[in-house]
Amino acid sequence: SYVLTQPPSVSVAPGQTARITCGGNDIGSKSVYWYQQKPGQAPVLVISDDRDRPSGIPERFSGSNSGNTATLIISSVEAGDEADYFCQVWEVSSDHPVFGGGTKLTVL
Amino acid sequence: EVQLVESGGGLIQPGGSLRLSCAASGFTVSTNDMNWVRQAPGKGLEWVSVVFGGSRTHYADSVKGRFTISRDNSKNTLLLQMNSLRAEDTAVYYCARARENWGTWYFDLWGRGTLVTVSS
Numbered sequence: 001s002y003v004l005t006q007p008p009s010v011s012v013a014p015g016q017t018a019r020i021t022c023g024g025n026d027i028g029s030k031s032v033y034w035y036q037q038k039p040g041q042a043p044v045l046v047i048s049d050d051r052d053r054p055s056g057i058p059e060r061f062s063g064s065n066s067g068n069t070a071t072l073i074i075s076s077v078e079a080g081d082e083a084d085y086f087c088q089v090w091e092v093s094s095d096h097p098v099f100g101g102g103t104k105l106t107v108l
Numbered sequence: 109e110v111q112l113v114e115s116g117g118g119l120i121q122p123g124g125s126l127r128l129s130c131a132a133s134g135f136t137v138s139t140n141d142m143n144w145v146r147q148a149p150g151k152g153l154e155w156v157s158v159v160f161g162g163s164r165t166h167y168a169d170s171v172k173g174r175f176t177i178s179r180d181n182s183k184n185t186l187l188l189q190m191n192s193l194r195a196e197d198t199a200v201y202y203c204a205r206a207r208e209n210w211g212t213w214y215f216d217l218w219g220r221g222t223l224v225t226v227s228s
Contacts, residue, residue, distance in 0.1 A: 043218050048209070
């Protein structure tokens with residue numbers, strides 16, 4: 001089955017740019033979705049189809065996807081961005097979604 | 109307000125059964141692709157099951173034959189009947205609405221989850 005690999009943690013100072021990667025075989029040929037999950041809360045979609053921001057998501061959130069790596073980019077990081085972030089693709093061969101293991105973003 | 113609210117979780121012994129519910133408001137469950145996704149303590153997200161708008165269902169291999177997804181259209185509610193529960197089924201179970209995008213699906217609305225603990 002298809003495997004998505006994320007770093008367990010990423011740390012960044014306020015105001016800096018955070019980059020969270022999601023690795024997968026030829027992931028650049030797939031649509032990647034990113035979710036933010038704060039403690040005790042439901043996940044929230046923050047990036048759709050590699051780089052599209054749903055309504056209500058700040059412009060500070062963006063995404064890219066090429067080759068074997070997709071990246072969630074959060075610019076001008078704020079304390080409120082501290083959360084777990086998960087990437088997701090759809091595995092056509094088994095007809096179900098696959099999630100990455102998640103990355104905990106810490107704002108120093 | 110568009111939202112999903114799960115209920116029915118709790119402590120259950122191995123081999124037991126439990127039924128989860130997910131009440132939807134602001135939209136109609138019967139015409140949407142509805143899913144259950146779970147998260148074991150300290151772990152990542154794992155997709156469990158889907159019921160498509162046309163009633164076709166699909167399950168993760170880890171729960172196939174033990175879990176059954178369905179809808180109660182009169183109550184605008186998604187259900188998950190869980191039988192023969194195992195310790196490894198311990199997780200927070202989320203209800204999620206899926207959207208289709210050129211043959212792939214993603215989740216645009218999630219509930220806050222309900223905790224299922226399987227332990228003797």
